[in-house]
Amino acid sequence: xxxxxxxxxxxxxxxxxxxxxxxxxxxxxxxxxxxxxxxxxxxxxxxxxxxxxxxxxxxxxxxxxxxxxxxxxxxxxxxxxxxxxxxxxxxxxxxxxxxxxxxxxxxxxxxxxxxxxxxxxxxxxxxxxxxxxxxxxxxxxxxxxxxxxxxxxxxxxxxxxxxxxxxxxxxxxxxxxxxxxxxxxxxxxxxxxxxxxxxxxxxxxxxxxxxxxxxxxxxxxxxxxxxxxxxxxxxxxxxxxxxxxxxxxxxxxxxxxxxxxxxxxxxxxxxxxxxxxxxxxxxxxxxxxxxxxxxxxxxxxxxxxxxxxxxxxxxxxxxxxxxxxxxxxxxxxxxxxxxxxxxxxxxxxxxxxxxxxxxxxxxxxxxxxxxxxxxxxxxxxxxxxxxxxxxxxxxxxxxxxxxxxxxxxxxxxxxxxxxxxxxxxxxxxxxxxxxxxxxxxxxxxxxxxxxxxxxxxxxxxxxxxxxxxxxxxxxxxxxxxxxxxxxxxxxxxxxxxxxxxxxxxxxxxxxxxxxxxxxxxxxxxxxxxxxxxxxxxxxxxxxxxxxxxxxxxxxxxxxxxxxxxxxxxxx
Amino acid sequence: xxxxxxxxxxxxxxxxxxxxxxxxxxxxxxxxxxxxxxxxxxxxxxxxxxxxxxxxxxxxxxxxxxxxxxxxxxxxxxxxxxxxxxxxxxxxxxxxxxxxxxxxxxxxxxxxxxxxxxxxxxxxxxxxxxxxxxxxxxxxxxxxxxxxxxxxxxxxxxxxxxxxxxxxxxxxxxxxxxxxxxxxxxxxxxxxxxxxxxxxxxxxxxxxxxxxxxxxxxxxxxxxxxxxxxxxxxxxxxxxxxxxxxxxxxxxxxxxxxxxxxxxxxxxxxxxxxxxxxxxxxxxxxxxxxxxxxxxxxxxxxxxxxxxxxxxxxxxxxxxxxxxxxxxxxxxxxxxxxxxxxxxxxxxxxxxxxxxxxxxxxxxxxx
Numbered sequence: 009x010x011x012x013x014x015x016x017x018x019x020x021x022x023x024x025x026x027x028x029x030x031x032x033x034x035x036x037x038x039x040x041x042x043x044x045x046x047x048x049x050x051x052x053x054x055x056x057x058x059x060x061x062x063x064x065x066x067x068x069x070x071x072x073x074x075x076x077x078x079x080x081x082x083x084x085x086x087x088x089x090x091x092x093x094x095x096x097x098x099x100x101x102x103x104x105x106x107x108x109x110x111x112x113x114x115x116x117x118x119x120x121x122x123x124x125x126x127x128x129x130x131x132x133x134x135x136x137x138x139x140x141x142x143x144x145x146x147x148x149x150x151x152x153x154x155x156x157x158x159x160x161x162x163x164x165x166x167x168x169x170x171x172x173x174x175x176x177x178x179x180x181x182x183x184x185x186x187x188x189x190x191x192x193x194x195x196x197x198x199x200x201x202x203x204x205x206x207x208x209x210x211x212x213x214x215x216x217x218x219x220x221x222x223x224x225x226x227x228x229x230x231x232x233x234x235x236x237x238x239x240x241x242x243x244x245x246x247x248x249x250x251x252x253x254x255x256x257x258x259x260x261x262x263x264x265x266x267x268x269x270x271x272x273x274x275x276x277x278x279x280x281x282x283x284x285x286x287x288x289x290x291x292x293x294x295x296x297x298x299x300x301x302x303x304x305x306x307x308x309x310x311x312x313x314x315x316x317x318x319x320x321x322x323x324x325x326x327x328x329x330x331x332x333x334x335x336x337x338x339x340x341x342x343x344x345x346x347x348x349x350x351x352x353x354x355x356x357x358x359x360x361x362x363x364x365x366x367x368x369x370x371x372x373x374x375x376x377x378x379x380x381x382x383x384x385x386x387x388x389x390x391x392x393x394x395x396x397x398x399x400x401x402x403x404x405x406x407x408x409x410x411x412x413x414x415x416x417x418x419x420x421x422x423x424x425x426x427x428x429x430x431x432x433x434x435x436x437x438x439x440x441x442x443x444x445x446x447x448x449x450x451x452x453x454x455x456x457x458x459x460x461x462x463x464x465x466x467x468x469x470x471x472x473x474x475x476x477x478x479x480x481x482x483x484x485x486x487x488x489x490x491x492x493x494x495x496x497x498x499x500x501x502x503x504x505x506x507x508x509x510x511x512x513x514x515x516x517x518x519x520x521x522x523x524x525x526x527x528x529x530x531x532x533x534x535x536x537x538x539x540x541x542x543x544x545x546x547x548x549x550x551x552x553x554x555x556x557x558x559x560x561x562x563x564x565x566x567x568x569x570x571x572x573x574x575x576x577x578x579x
Numbered sequence: 580x581x582x583x584x585x586x587x588x589x590x591x592x593x594x595x596x597x598x599x600x601x602x603x604x605x606x607x608x609x610x611x612x613x614x615x616x617x618x619x620x621x622x623x624x625x626x627x628x629x630x631x632x633x634x635x636x637x638x639x640x641x642x643x644x645x646x647x648x649x650x651x652x653x654x655x656x657x658x659x660x661x662x663x664x665x666x667x668x669x670x671x672x673x674x675x676x677x678x679x680x681x682x683x684x685x686x687x688x689x690x691x692x693x694x695x696x697x698x699x700x701x702x703x704x705x706x707x708x709x710x711x712x713x714x715x716x717x718x719x720x721x722x723x724x725x726x727x728x729x730x731x732x733x734x735x736x737x738x739x740x741x742x743x744x745x746x747x748x749x750x751x752x753x754x755x756x757x758x759x760x761x762x763x764x765x766x767x768x769x770x771x772x773x774x775x776x777x778x779x780x781x782x783x784x785x786x787x788x789x790x791x792x793x794x795x796x797x798x799x800x801x802x803x804x805x806x807x808x809x810x811x812x813x814x815x816x817x818x819x820x821x822x823x824x825x826x827x828x829x830x831x832x833x834x835x836x837x838x839x840x841x842x843x844x845x846x847x848x849x850x851x852x853x854x855x856x857x858x859x860x861x862x863x864x865x866x867x868x869x870x871x872x873x874x875x876x877x878x879x880x881x882x883x884x885x886x887x888x889x890x891x892x893x894x895x896x897x898x899x900x901x902x903x904x905x906x907x908x909x910x911x912x913x914x915x916x917x918x919x920x921x922x923x924x925x926x927x928x929x930x931x932x933x934x935x936x937x938x939x940x941x942x943x944x945x946x
């Protein structure tokens with residue numbers, strides 16, 4: 009049959025093709041290929057790109073890379089290698105045995121050069137480069153390493169670098185990550201590692217029997233990582249960290265209309281450069297520190313809110329129509345809920361809403377809270393973005409918690425009592441929030457009723473991506489309500505008896521709310537969150553001091569920060 | 580034993596033996612005893628394969644006719660299972676773990692597709708020699724069988740195992756051609772495939788695209804995908820006419836050559852045995868395939884004819900693509916060399932296929 013004959017011919021043709029291919033390689037190209045194989049002479053020299061830079065909102069460098077020098081040697085005969093290593097050891101000032109040990113330990117294959125010394129000084133690198141002709145097979149490799157010009161500045165936002173761990177590797181294998189890759193841990197370095205990471209390139213070169221380069225066979229250029237521009241302002245970040253100084257706590261400064269993070273500081277800080285140099289002891293010091301310096305307190309830690317929660321109770325009460333501006337309650341220093349006495353921190357007398365916010369009167373809010381009911385307070389807390397992560401970009405953001413009668417019933421099989429409502433009304437009990445959430449809540453009052461989503465990356469590789477992050481939603485509260493509470497917050501600062509009166513001496517009009525969150529045992533947490541200027545807010549600020557005492561101390565830090573902002577002309 | 584059975588068995592055993600000594604050589608210098616013992620495992624596969632060959636050569640192939648749809652369903656089931664519980668090796672999910680043995684279902688799928696094609700295009704009535712396919716319209720003659728074959732191909736390429744997928748596709752084309760389907764269907768089909776190639780390109784994995792690009796110019800990526808191609812060429816070429824001698828191939832012994840015991844076993848062999856050895860090996864393969872084609876021509880049963888052609892071509896295409904890829908004449912697609920490459924599934928399937936072939940010849944006289 010015709011078709012079977014064709015198939016038979018095709019099979020014969022295939023075999024002939026193979027024979028010709030074989031003959032071509034094994035006879036005509038024999039000499040060249042035999043030469044290559046004999047001399048064993050193809051070497052692969054990896055070339056490493058630089059990780060993407062991290063810039064601030066003005067385009068100034070926060071973190072970049074600097075070149076370091078590694079010494080590599082091409083594998084060669086046992087006889088010659090000893091002599092070469094001895095010479096190299098003399099220049100580097102180390103013992104030859106150490107280099108030999110490294111050589112034997114790191115050997116992979118005859119084609120892959122071995123790194124025998126990492127991160128050597130520049131003058132030694134130059135010395136080696138000059139002696140290269142007499143040192144067979146020595147290559148000085150340039151490797152960009154992370155450089156931290158401002159040491160620990162913004163360390164929590166940016167994160168640090170380290171060798172990939174098993175958990176991350178299993179997640180990231182599909183994206184081309186491999187063991188021993190250097191990846192980001194925490195902050196922008198982790199979240200945007202895929203963009204920041206460089207791509208390795210390399211040369212394949214032909215060398216002679218003494219390991220000297222004969223010619224370059226192929227080249228794949230390394231690729232640098234993409235630069236990442238943040239919304240952080242370097243100067244403001246510096247001020248925030250300086251003023252926070254040695255205290256434990258966090259500062260968040262945010263743009264009220266867009267949610268762009270202008271500064272985010274957390275203390276205590278750590279030095280990310282430690283992870284680059286891999287000095288084992290200082291790394292374990294960081295991990296074993298009881299103050300947990302690696303935790304970003306602005307987003308990853310939750311604390312009781314205390315009085316900074318009161319604006320939400322006020323909003324709930326106003327919206328529900330339970331109180332209005334002329335409603336006043338008498339504060340006699342305490343009030344009874346059932347048989348239990350709930351204290352205020354002072355005797356305020358008759359208090360209306362604005363005065364109660366200004367003086368942070370507990371009795372007013374106990375009574376207002378009981379009128380509104382716990383479930384409603386809980387619902388309004390959620391409308392102000394509490395009890396769940398803010399959808400901020402950085403990893404490991406905590407959500408916080410707001411209790412409610414329903415939750416109590418379902419999860420604890422317990423009833424909710426009026427006493428619990430009273431506690432909730434002043435932000436105590438099980439209420440827990442992050443400093444970022446508080447700043448975001450304050451932004452609603454600053455911008456006239458919009459709930460923003462905080463974000464920190466402005467541009468990737470020069471391309472503006474902020475529009476992807478910018479999500480502004482109307483907070484379902486009447487404008488009137490917002491304005492009444494704003495007035496009260498202005499009173500916090502302007503009223504001579506206001507809890508944040510220290511800030512009144514500033515040339516800019518500040519509004520805000522202080523908080524002293526009880527968390528026995530130990531000192532209370534100090535909160536201040538506010539916005540300024542009062543008329544057209546440009547900044548929202550949240551200062552939090554962990555176990556820092558009364559809210560007054562946070563107000564003082566906020567004052568220092570705002571003073572510095574004015575002094576440096578950043579307002 | 581009949582002539583053809585003896586010839587096929589002897590050639591198969593010779594090639595397997597050549598494979599085992601090459602596997603031994605490729606792992607000769609590796610330290611771990613796990614690697615050094617790998618040739619022993621290949622011997623076990625060969626023995627199991629031999630048993631399978633004996634069983635299949637006495638198993639009436641006509642019963643495969645009745646089993647076809649069961650086998651087909653089973654193959655698709657196994658391929659789906661690979662997705663769910665398969666183990667990942669060398670970046671691909673191709674294997675199913677069965678105790679100490681990892682099964683590679685795509686190997687079995689190749690053979691089952693051949694059986695399926697033969698069944699689809701032939702009639703049960705053995706005395707009826709006329710070609711069924713020439714009476715088929717475009718739907719029953721082209722669309723339906725292609726859908727049946729495309730399902731396993733899709734599953735295999737998605738594993739990803741581009742090599743096996745391509746083999747099955749080429750087999751489909753070849754058997755399709757042999758069934759006597761109207762030539763214009765074949766041209767229509769090829770035209771559709773050609774015009775959809777640019778779209779199919781997007782379904783390939785990044786590394787597969789890279790390999791195809793590297794095939795065009797290995798020097799674009801000398802450290803990555805191009806490395807194997809360059810090293811394989813050097814290994815083969817440096818063998819020359821007489822070769823470097825057993826256990827003295829520097830390319831494979833010094834680990835320049837990746838996958839030197841599986842997909843690139845031919846390079847290992849060529850380096851050590853030279854053109855002379857390669858020519859003998861190619862001749863052995865050629866005789867085996869020619870024997871298969873001869874069996875196909877001798878039989879009068881239409882099902883058996885297509886089956887024998889399919890099996891012979893399956894071997895021929897695999898041998899061709901694998902060696903061409905070693906020579907740098909085809910892109911690196913990850914495909915074993917039948918009977919030579921290390922791997923239980925491939926060895927056993929090849930022996931089973933040869934067993935079926937022998938059995939077809941045995942039953943010829945019955946009719």
